Amino acid sequence: MRAELSRIDAEDVLELRLDSDHGDQGGGLALRRHGDGEAAIRVTDLEREGARVRAHLAGLPIADGVWDVLWIDGQGRPAPLSTRDTGLSLADRIAYLRGRRERELRALRDRDGRLRVRAATATPYAEVGWVDVDAGTGTVTVSGVLAYAPEHRGTTVTEVVARQRGLDGRLSAPAELDGARFHCAIPLAPIADAHVPERRHNEWDLWLRTPDGGQDLRLAMLADDIVGKKRKIVYPETVVDAGDAGERAGGAAVRIRPYYTVKDDLSLLAVEHAGGDR
Structure with a gap:
């Protein structure tokens, strides 16, 4: 059969x-x-x-x-x-x-x-559908849908949270929920401002906070069943100047780009800019 x-x-x-x-x-x-x-x-x-x-x-x-x-x-x-x-x-x-x-x-x-x-x-998370890097505005825009989580009626304002992996850094930006769909624009200047130059790589893991504050949902792209996105999907990077980010250790410009982890979660990678093309 x-x-x-x-x-x-x-x-x-x-x-x-x-x-x-x-x-x-x-x-x-x-x-x-x-x-x-x-x-x-x-x-x-x-x-x-x-x-x-x-x-x-x-x-x-x-x-x-x-x-x-x-x-x-x-x-x-x-x-x-x-x-x-x-x-x-x-x-x-x-x-x-x-x-x-x-x-x-x-x-x-x-x-x-x-x-x-x-x-x-089923573990609730935030399924990423679109990522856009805008060097002009210095933002990374992400949109998608809630996965395995309660759907909220109407439009609600919540937060996207960036947590500095292995350190205590934590930054947030507004996010919008419309039913099950979410949209957020993450400013990169605060990421550069919090950069720790003693670490070669500064990774920031992205989470979507639910409106009731009871749960943070990890941003990830899992629905397409494509594994190993870390090497298959490469987003453009943007350089944030010291003047854009304010005072920070070393005062060096920082290159920042979104990337997928080995688990296909979405994070931001920040490294010092060594000069050259921007």
Whole structure:
């Protein structure tokens, strides 16, 4: 049995479009933990209309890990379900991120074309959708959506917080929340002003403060499933002059640019400007 389409929607419903209806109205689905022939969960809430299947996964005891999707034929015999669908739709992923949830379910296709479901504990964060470096205004603008966090009604003013890694530096700037969407412009002069020249690299990790102040959400770009952005996405840097930043140790100009960490979190990197092109 093979699916042409296999997606999990925002309600944790696994939507399948099979390559044909196979005339098998007695079919069903089960999830079996990958590598464990004993741990299987039968999907009891199943809708089927011809080649289309909707399997409701919410409420099932799916532990963190990878699960094989099995097709159960009319005689109760299980077989791995294959798929042509890679499972990646950025629009679907962004829709899935919106709203609070405790568990994340993803539909995946392995290298052999078999359909799997990956379950993981959902950790709230701020999904980055756009980053712009403006040397003219000396700002880095970031926008995106809240992920797995409560959505606030209307427009709210909050803060983006930059924390100096390994040191006690902390800076903040206004941020705007419109429902689940956020937007902020981070001034770079205060980053340069707080630069510690004794450290070759000054890293500033970026967090979005929720309006109630109860939680800071790490800025990150995770929805596209592209790992290793640190070497794949390089943003332009800008030089902040001493006069722009005010008094600071050494008085040297500082180069600042956004970058992604090894975990694909968004941070700012500041290093002393050695002269030359700006």
